[in-house]
Every structure is written in C-alpha cells, then in structure tokens.
Amino acid sequence: MTDIESPQIQALKQRYRESLAEKIELIEQQINLIVAAEADAGSLEEAHQVLHKLAGSSGMYGYNDINLLCRKVMSGLGGSSVDDSVNALNQIAELLEQYR
Amino acid sequence: MKKKKICMVGDFSVGKTSLTQTFVNNVFSDKYLTTIGVKIDTAIIGDTKLIVWDVAGRDSLSPINSSYLVGAAGIVLVGDGTRENTIDDLSIIWDTVKNRIGEVPVVVALNKADLYDWSVSDQSYTFFSEQGWDVFSTSAKDGRNVEEMFQALVEKITN
Amino acid sequence: MEERRLQQQINEQLFKKLQLAYFCVDKSMRVTCFSKNLRNYGYDSVLVGAEIEEHVDFMIGLDAQTELDLPMVESPSGTPVAVSLLPSSGELTVLISDASGHAEQRQLLQQKANENELLLEQQHKLMGQLSLASKELESKNQQLEEASRLQTSFISGVSHEFRTPLTSIIGYTNLVKEDLLLVSESEPEVKASAQQNSEHLRAVQRSSKHLLSLVENLLDHGKLDSNEIFIRPKSTDLAELFDDVALLLKPLSDSKNIEFKLDIELTNSFMAVMDDSRLRQCLINLVGNAIKFTDQGSVTLTARLADESLTISVADTGLGISPENLKKIRLPFWQAADTGKAGTGLGLTITERIIELMGGDLDISSELGKGTCVSFEVPAPMLLETPIGECSTVSGSKVLLAEDDADIADLVAMMMSEAGVDVTHVENGALAIEALRDQPFDLVLMDINMPVMTGYEALEKLQESKNKTPVVILSASSIEADRAKAESLGCFDYLVKPVDIGDIFQIMNRVVDQESL
Numbered sequence: 001m002t003d004i005e006s007p008q009i010q011a012l013k014q015r016y017r018e019s020l021a022e023k024i025e026l027i028e029q030q031i032n033l034i035v036a037a038e039a040d041a042g043s044l045e046e047a048h049q050v051l052h053k054l055a056g057s058s059g060m061y062g063y064n065d066i067n068l069l070c071r072k073v074m075s076g077l078g079g080s081s082v083d084d085s086v087n088a089l090n091q092i093a094e095l096l097e098q099y100r
Numbered sequence: 101m102k103k104k105k106i107c108m109v110g111d112f113s114v115g116k117t118s119l120t121q122t123f124v125n126n127v128f129s130d131k132y133l134t135t136i137g138v139k140i141d142t143a144i145i146g147d148t149k150l151i152v153w154d155v156a157g158r159d160s161l162s163p164i165n166s167s168y169l170v171g172a173a174g175i176v177l178v179g180d181g182t183r184e185n186t187i188d189d190l191s192i193i194w195d196t197v198k199n200r201i202g203e204v205p206v207v208v209a210l211n212k213a214d215l216y217d218w219s220v221s222d223q224s225y226t227f228f229s230e231q232g233w234d235v236f237s238t239s240a241k242d243g244r245n246v247e248e249m250f251q252a253l254v255e256k257i258t259n
Numbered sequence: 260m261e262e263r264r265l266q267q268q269i270n271e272q273l274f275k276k277l278q279l280a281y282f283c284v285d286k287s288m289r290v291t292c293f294s295k296n297l298r299n300y301g302y303d304s305v306l307v308g309a310e311i312e313e314h315v316d317f318m319i320g321l322d323a324q325t326e327l328d329l330p331m332v333e334s335p336s337g338t339p340v341a342v343s344l345l346p347s348s349g350e351l352t353v354l355i356s357d358a359s360g361h362a363e364q365r366q367l368l369q370q371k372a373n374e375n376e377l378l379l380e381q382q383h384k385l386m387g388q389l390s391l392a393s394k395e396l397e398s399k400n401q402q403l404e405e406a407s408r409l410q411t412s413f414i415s416g417v418s419h420e421f422r423t424p425l426t427s428i429i430g431y432t433n434l435v436k437e438d439l440l441l442v443s444e445s446e447p448e449v450k451a452s453a454q455q456n457s458e459h460l461r462a463v464q465r466s467s468k469h470l471l472s473l474v475e476n477l478l479d480h481g482k483l484d485s486n487e488i489f490i491r492p493k494s495t496d497l498a499e500l501f502d503d504v505a506l507l508l509k510p511l512s513d514s515k516n517i518e519f520k521l522d523i524e525l526t527n528s529f530m531a532v533m534d535d536s537r538l539r540q541c542l543i544n545l546v547g548n549a550i551k552f553t554d555q556g557s558v559t560l561t562a563r564l565a566d567e568s569l570t571i572s573v574a575d576t577g578l579g580i581s582p583e584n585l586k587k588i589r590l591p592f593w594q595a596a597d598t599g600k601a602g603t604g605l606g607l608t609i610t611e612r613i614i615e616l617m618g619g620d621l622d623i624s625s626e627l628g629k630g631t632c633v634s635f636e637v638p639a640p641m642l643l644e645t646p647i648g649e650c651s652t653v654s655g656s657k658v659l660l661a662e663d664d665a666d667i668a669d670l671v672a673m674m675m676s677e678a679g680v681d682v683t684h685v686e687n688g689a690l691a692i693e694a695l696r697d698q699p700f701d702l703v704l705m706d707i708n709m710p711v712m713t714g715y716e717a718l719e720k721l722q723e724s725k726n727k728t729p730v731v732i733l734s735a736s737s738i739e740a741d742r743a744k745a746e747s748l749g750c751f752d753y754l755v756k757p758v759d760i761g762d763i764f765q766i767m768n769r770v771v772d773q774e775s776l
Contacts, residue, residue, distance in 0.1 A: 006677055012670050019666065052708060056735040057666040059757025067757060075430060084434075103312055105320040112373045132377075134370045136362055137331025137339060140316050151319050158369065167327050171320025183380060 016061045020096050026050055027093045031086050047089065048074060054092075066095055101144075104257055105151045105171050109193050110178030111186040112157030115211040118240035119178060120154045123250055128241055138168050145254045166200040174205040174257045176249070181210040181237060182217050187224050194231075205256035206233050209249050213237040267292070280355040284311050286323050291350065300355060301335030315353075317342060323351040331358050331365075407484075415481035418474045425471045432464045476605040480591060483612045487743075488537075490616050491752070493762060495535040497525055497569070497639075501562060504542045512550050518557035519550070525564040531639035533569070537613050538637075544610045545573045545633055552631070553577030567641055572634035580625040588623065653764050654679030656701040656771075661691035661717065662733070663709045667756070671704065671733075674760045688712030692720050695728060702767055703730040705750075707741070718748035729770050733758050 005013075030047040037043040051070045059067035073088040108116040117135050121127050124141045139154040153172065159165040169175075175197055179187040187210065194206070208228050210220055228235045234256075236249040274281055274294055282293035282305055293305050304314045311318045317332055321344070329342040334355070339362040343354040436457055443453035482488045501523050512519035542560070549558040556576030563570045580588060587593050589611055594604040611621040619637035658675060662668040663686050672682045683700070685691050689712040691705065707714035714732060721730065729751035734741060742753045752766050 006673075008673050008677070009670070012673055016666055016670075049708075052735050053664055056706075056756040057664050060667050060670055062757075064757075103319045113377055132370075132374070134366065134373045136366045136369060137333070137358075138329065139333045142316065151316050156369075157373070165330070167329055170325060170327055173320060183384075185380070 013061060016057070017099060020100050023054060024093050024096045024100075027054075027089050027096070031089050031093075034082060034085055034089075044085070047085070051092075063099065066092070066099075069095060101147055101149050102258070103149045103151060104173040104254070105153060106174040106176060106253060106257070107153045107155055107169055107172045107197075108176045108178055109155050109169075109197065110157060110176075110209075111180065111183075111189050114157065114178045114180040114183070114186050115238075115240045116157065116176075116178045117154050119176075119209060119211060119238060119246060119249075120152050122240045122243055122246050124152065126243075128243075130241075143250070145251060148254050148258060150250065150254060162196075166196055169197055169200045172201055172204060174207075174253045176207055176209055176253060177233070178209045178211055179220075181212050181220050182215050184219050184221065184224075187220055191227065205253060206231070207249055207253045207256070208233050208235040209238045209245075210235060211238050211240060213244060214239040214241045274354075278357055281352060282311070282315075283350055283352050284318075284323060285351075286349050288312065288318070288323060288351075290314075297355070299336065300338055300340055302355075318353070323349065325351070331362060411481045411484045414477050415485075418477040418481065421474045422471065422478070425467055425474060428467045429464060429471065432460050432467065436460045436464070476609060479609045480605045483609060488613065488616065490534045490537060490613075492532045492534050492640075493765065495531055495533045495538070497531055497533075497562070497564060498523070500535055500539055500542075501560070504539060504546060504560070507543060508546050508550065511547065512558060515550060515554065517550065517553055517555060519546075520557055520559040522559060522561040524562070531564065531567075531569065531641060533637070533639055534617065537617065541610045541613055542571070542573075544606045545571075548606060549573050549575035549577065549631070549633075556630070564639060567639055568636055569639035570634065570636045572632055574630065574632040576630040579627040579629050579631055580623070581627050585623065585625060589621075653767050655681070656767060657681045657683070657699070658767075659691060659694055659700040659703045659728075660684045661686070661688060661703065661709065661714070662706040663687060664706070667706075667733075671758070671760070671763075675763070678760075678764065686710075688714055688717030688720070691717050692724075695721070695726055696724075700728055702751075702770055703728055704763065705730050705732055707732060707734045707736065707745070715744065715748060718745065718750055722749050731763065731766055 027050065030043070030050055033043045034047060051074045055067050055070035055074065058070065069092055073092060108120055110116055112134060113132055117133070117139065118128060120139070120141055121129075124143045135154060135156040137156055137159070141152045141154065143150045143152060153168060155168050159168065175194075177190045177194060179190050181187070190208065197204070225235065234249075234252050236245040236252070238245040238249055240246065270281075271294060273279075275296070278296075280294045280297045280300060280302075282297060282302075283291045285291050288311050290305055290307050290309050290311055292307065297303075297305055302315055305311075306314075316335075317329065321327070324346050325344050326346050327342075327344040331339050332342055334340045339358045341356045341358040345352045345354065439453045439457045439460070443450040443457075479488065501521065505519065505521055509519055546558060546560055553575040554577065558573065558575045558577075561570075561572045561574070588607060590604075591608040592604040607621075614621050614635045614637060617637045619635040621633060621635045623631065623633050625631040658680050660668060660672055660675075660682055662671070662684070668684050668686075672684050675682045683694060685694055687709040688705070691703065692712070694700075695703070705714045705717060712720075714734075718730060718732075721728070730749070732745045732750045732753045733756055734745070734753065735756045745753050751770065754762055754766075
C-alpha cells in the first residue's frame with residue numbers, strides 16, 4: 001500500500017541491511033554452540049529463538065526468501081542431525097551474506 | 101321369591117345404563133343416551149328377583165335427589181376406568197348414599213375395561229379395599245365381569 | 260263411613276281432572292284402594308288386598324311411613340311418571356302423575372350438557388397428555404443436546420491431540436525422504452533400495468496427509484458446531500486465489516485424466532475484502548469433490564465478480580446424485596454408500612456452513628449419470644483504497660506497541676506515525692500492562708514471544724483487570740492452535756508476521772466501526 005517510502009523508512013531499511021552482518025555473526029555463534037553441545041535441546045532451543053526473530057523481522061523488511069528459509073529450517077530443527085542443522089544455518093548465513 | 105332393590109350410581113356417562121342393559125337384556129349400544137330420572141329393570145339371580153334402579157348420573161351426585169335410594173338393599177358404585185375424576189367422585193357419592201340410607205352392601209364396577217387408556221390410580225384401589233368393597237373391572241361392551249359383579253352384590257345382600 | 264266414601268268420590272273426580280292416578284296401602288303394605296287409570300301407566304295387576312311389592316316394582320323396600328318424592332321414574336308403560344308417597348295415620352297414599360311433558364325437554368338439555376362436558380374432559384385429558392409429551396420431548400432434547408455437546412468437545416479434543424503427532428510424522432518423513440535422495444545420489448550402489456524406500460515413504464506420507472485432512476475436517480466440524488469458526492475478511496487478491504486453487508488441484512485432475520477448466524471473469528478490481536483462507540478451503544473442497552466423483556469428462560470452476568458479489572459454480576460431468584441422496588448429502592458424516600469413495604463425510608457440511616457464515620447459500624443441482632453443479636454467491640466488498648495519511652479514523656489515534664525486536668518495532672512505529680498515529684513503544688508484556696494502567700490507548704499491538712512477560716500472559720492480565728482495550732496480536736506463528744489460544748484469551752485479532760501495515764489500519768477502522776455501533 002505504500003508505494004513511495006519516506007526517507008525515515010528508507011533509513012530504517014538501510015539500518016536493517018547494515019545489521020545483517022550482526023545477524024550473520026549471531027547465526028555463526030549458534031552454529032558453534034550446536035557443534036560444541038552436539039545439538040542438545042538447549043542449544044537448539046536458542047537457535048530456534050534466533051531464527052524466530054529473524055523470520056519475523058526479515059519478513060517485515062521485505063526479505064521474503066529469508067523469512068521462508070527461516071521458517072523451513074525452524075520446522076526441521078531438532079528432527080535432524082547436527083550436520084543438517086549446521087548446514088541449514090549455514091544456508092541462512094549465506095543468504096544473508098548476499099544482501100550485505 | 102325374594103325381591104331386592106339395588107341402585108346403580110355413578111357419574112354421567114360411566115355406563116350405568118349399559119351395564120344394566122347388558123345384564124338384564126344382554127344388549128349393548130355404543131350410542132350415548134343420557135338417562136333422566138330413573139329406569140327400573142328386573143332380573144333374576146338364583147332365587148332373588150333383583151329390581152335394578154338405573155339412576156341418572158346427574159342425580160347420583162345430588163343429595164337432593166337421593167330419594168331414589170330409599171329402600172335399596174345394595175349399591176353398585178360405577179366409575180369409568182378411563183376417566184379418573186369419575187372414580188374420585190365415587191367416595192363423594194358413597195357419602196351421599198350413607199347419609200340417606202346408611203351402610204348397605206356395595207360393589208364397585210370400574211367400567212370400560214375394553215378400552216386402552218385405563219387410568220385407575222393405586223390410591224383408588226387402596227381406598228376401595230380399605231372400605232372392604234369388591235372391585236370389578238367390567239365392560240358392558242364385551243360383557244366381562246358384569247354378571248360376576250351383580251352376583252357378588254346379591255350374595256352380599258342375601259348373606 | 261258415608262262421609263269417607265263421599266270424600267273418596269270427590270278425590271277421584273279431582274284426580275281424574277288432574278290426570279292423577281293413585282293407590283293406597285295399609286300398614287302391612289296391602290292395597291286398600293286404587294284409581295282405575297293406574298293401568299294407563301302399565302300397573303294393571305293391582306287389586307285390593309294384594310301385596311303392593313308383587314305388583315309395583317318401585318314400592319320394593321319401602322314401608323307405610325315413607326314420605327318420598329320420586330320426580331321421574333319410568334313406568335311399565337314406558338311413560339315417565341312423577342311419584343309422591345304421602346303417609347297419613349298409618350296409611351300410605353301414592354300419587355302418580357304423567358311427567359312425559361318435560362321429560363323429553365330435560366332429556367335433550369341434559370344430553371347436550373353431558374356431551375359438552377365429556378368433550379371438555381377429553382380436551383383436558385388430551386392437553387395433559389400433550390404437555391406431558393412435550394415435557395418429555397424437551398428433556399430428551401436437552402439430553403441429546405448435552406450428548407452432542409460432549410461428543411463435539413470429545414472429537415475436538417481428540418482431533419487436536421492427533422494433529423500434533425501427525426504433523427511431526429509428515430515433517431520427519433519429509434526429512435527422511437530428502438536424506439534418502441541425497442544418499443542415493445552420492446552412493447549409487449544403494450540407489451535401488453533407496454528408491455524403493457522412498458516409495459514406501461511416499462505411501463506413509465500420503466496416508467498421513469489423508470489422516471491429517473480428516474482430523475482437520477473433524478476439528479472444523481467441531482468448531483462450527485460450537486460457533487468457534489470466525490470469518491476474517493481482509494483484502495484478498497481473487498485472481499491469485501483462483502490461480503492457487505487451480506495449481507493445487509490440477510495434478511489431481513491430471514492423474515484422473517479429466518479436464519479442469521477455469522472460467523474466471525473478475526470485472527473492475529479483483530481485490531475484494533474476503534476471508535481468503537476460508538474461501539480457498541471451500542473452493543478446494545468443492546473442486547476436490549467434483550474431481551473425486553468424476554471419472555471422465557471435465558470439471559469447470561466458474562467465477563464472476565460483479566456488484567460487490569462473487570458468484571462461484573463448480574460443474575462436473577461425473578456420477579451425479581440421485582434425488583433421494585440429494586436430500587441427505589448435506590447431513591454431516593453422510594457418505595454415498597455406492598460410490599466407494601473414502602472421506603469423513605464432513606467436507607460438504609463444513610463448506611456449506613462456512614459459505615453461510617460468509618453470507619451465502621450453497622445450491623446443489625444434479626442429475627444421475629450426467630453430473631453435478633454446486634454454486635453459491637457471497638458478498639465481496641471492494642477494497643477502498645484510501646490513502647493512509649488521510650484516513651481520519653487512523654490518524655490521531657493512540658496505539659501501544661509491545662514488541663521486543665527493535666527492527667520490527669521501529670519499522671511498525673515509523674510507518675504508523677507517518678499515518679498520523681501516536682505510537683508508544685514498550686519492550687515486553689509487563690511494560691505494556693503498566694502503560695495501559697497509566698493512560699488509555701485505542702489499540703494495542705502485541706508480540707507473543709517477549710522476555711519478562713509474554714503476549715499470552717499480558718492478555719490474561721488484561722482480562723483479569725477487565726481492561727477492554729482491543730489487542731491485536733502480531734505473531735510469527737501461523738499455527739492455528741496459537742491463534743486459538745490468543746483468541747481464547749480475548750484478543751481482537753491475530754496477524755501473522757510479516758504483517759502488512761495496511762492490515763493493521765483495516766483492523767483499526769474495524770475497531771472504530773465497532774465502537775461507533
């Protein structure tokens with residue numbers, strides 16, 4: 001509904017884009033945690049939280065592919081092996097990297 | 101031959117006339133024809149000539165017209181087994197009878213036993229047995245218990 | 260003696276004149292005298308000196324002292340007579356007069372009166388039976404309603420319990436299938452067995468999906484029964500919706516080798532305010548049914564949008580429905596016995612109820628062997644594109660935003676304040692409760708997943724404190740159970756992130772509309 005974005009909104013979007021680096025870092029932390037803890041319930045729960053947040057905000061900022069991927073990975077977490085979880089998280093990190 | 105007067109009393113349309121006609125003449129009519137005053141019929145049971153006073157239902161209920169009862173040796177209290185109020189009224193009618201001619205032998209005929217919607221309460225049966233009355237479920241239509249009922253009354257009177 | 264005879268002669272003359280008959284008896288009830296006209300009434304054997312009981316029936320049981328009036332007695336001749344017994348100085352005189360004059364009239368009146376009373380009695384009795392029967396029916400009805408309520412809540416409970424494990428069966432099967440695919444690509448020697456396993460998994464998945472759809476139908480049916488399904492209209496792209504439905508069902512029609520035709524005409528705008536997910540559910544169900552019961556020929560989905568009204572029809576060239584089955588087809592759990600098609604028998608019932616909730620009526624016409632056509636028409640109001648900034652209801656209103664993610668909060672707050680909304684932002688549920696205690700807001704936008712106090716807890720607190728401010732949940736979860744939980748806690752609406760800011764404004768307009776009612 002908003003075709004023309006105000007400078008303020010554009011600024012927020014810019015800020016979000018700039019925060020992607022932070023978000024990649026956060027995901028890498030999660031990867032390390034999962035590997036270290038061999039994907040125990042606690043570390044997976046935390047990763048889930050991170051993805052939940054990322055899914056919400058990325059969607060709001062128009063990154064529909066990130067939103068979708070986060071959702072897909074979230075539903076698979078816990079049901080797959082450490083490698084799979086790590087692979088999935090890496091996939092997200094890679095996607096984020098593209099938008100930097 | 102001994103002659104005994106008995107009175108058929110009870111609410112209107114319970115079948116007093118029908119019971120009398122079934123007993124005396126062995127005829128039954130489904131048509132309702134209300135009796136005015138008294139019809140007197142005779143029948144013979146054993147060595148007794150029974151004079152049956154078929155008293156109009158309206159008059160059974162009225163103490164003023166209880167003159168018909170004078171001289172009766174026995175009473176048939178007739179109720180309609182399908183109309184509870186006619187059975188409840190029997191105790192009131194009995195009070196009228198008692199006041200006029202004292203305690204005489206009684207039988208109870210609960211008529212229309214051929215119909216399906218029989219509605220006689222347990223209290224009614226209890227009341228009748230407390231009074232020491234013989235109760236007959238009769239049907240003027242198919243004749244069940246009609247002779248037995250009159251027979252029982254005659255036995256009570258002659259003993 | 261002479262005097263007495265004279266008196267008797269006078270009496271006899273008098274009685275004759277009055278048409279009176281009489282007889283006299285002494286103490287021993289023997290006849291002393293009688294009038295000749297006594298035989299007019301059938302008492303023709305009376306003789307002086309005879310015992311009266313032998314000749315006159317009504318004298319039986321009476322004695323010479325009895326004073327008595329018998330107003331109406333049937334005499335042996337059949338004529339009703341009035342009888343008076345008058346005792347005097349040991350003798351009894353009995354007078355008999357003709358009473359036939361007013362007997363006839365009395366008989367008529369009495370007959371009528373008695374018949375009337377009998378009718379009244381009968382009426383009374385019938386009314387009694389009727390009220391008894393209706394009371395019985397009422398209590399039976401209550402029992403049935405209670406049983407049905409229990410059954411519904413049982414089915415809902417069980418279905419809900421089934422859904423979670425089923426979803427995870429489907430999810431994990433998917434993962435295993437993907438793993439197998441990877442394995443077979445990297446290790447060709449196990450390819451054959453991997454392929455076979457993958458076939459088996461597909462069967463598992465098919466069955467699970469079927470089970471899940473049955474469970475979901477049962478859940479929906481239960482919710483419809485307890486009025487827990489709501490229509491949530493929002494701006495809907497109808498063209499996209501029909502494309503979706505076609506995309507989804509095309510494989511099904513292809514697999515049966517039947518043609519799936521779309522005939523869509525959306526004049527003016529194709530944006531309408533409708534509940535897209537419920538409409539989609541109905542379309543999938545009706546088209547799915549049509550394909551299911553058609554073995555050759557085609558299924559045609561026709562849609563017309565005109566005058567803010569959407570007309571849909573689904574026509575097939577399938578088996579058709581016999582007239583007697585057409586009567587039963589809308590009953591829940593009913594299934595045609597002779598078609599051998601599986602299902603819950605709930606799809607059509609649910610679809611019909613949802614269409615009713617949307618304001619339409621489902622019409623079904625069918626001819627056995629020729630095919631079936633189902634159609635309905637529902638209101639489809641056009642979306643009014645009002646520039647947000649000019650929207651008076653939105654501009655100037657006060658909104659509390661409870662959201663812990665700064666990225667989302669800042670963006671929503673910014674977009675709203677650009678539309679003239681006065682936004683206050685807090686980071687969790689507890690702060691939101693505090694803010695609501697301090698000042699009034701027109702609307703609360705609330706995230707679920709927040710530190711300190713979640714959105715659910717905040718909703719609960721607001722319910723306890725009887726705060727009536729409408730709360731719109733912004734959740735990242737599209738799971739129906741989460742929505743149901745929020746709704747049970749009294750939220751005004753539930754939006755799934757990513758949230759379209761236009762949806763929020765629409766909701767705000769709805770809030771204003773409701774308040775102005």
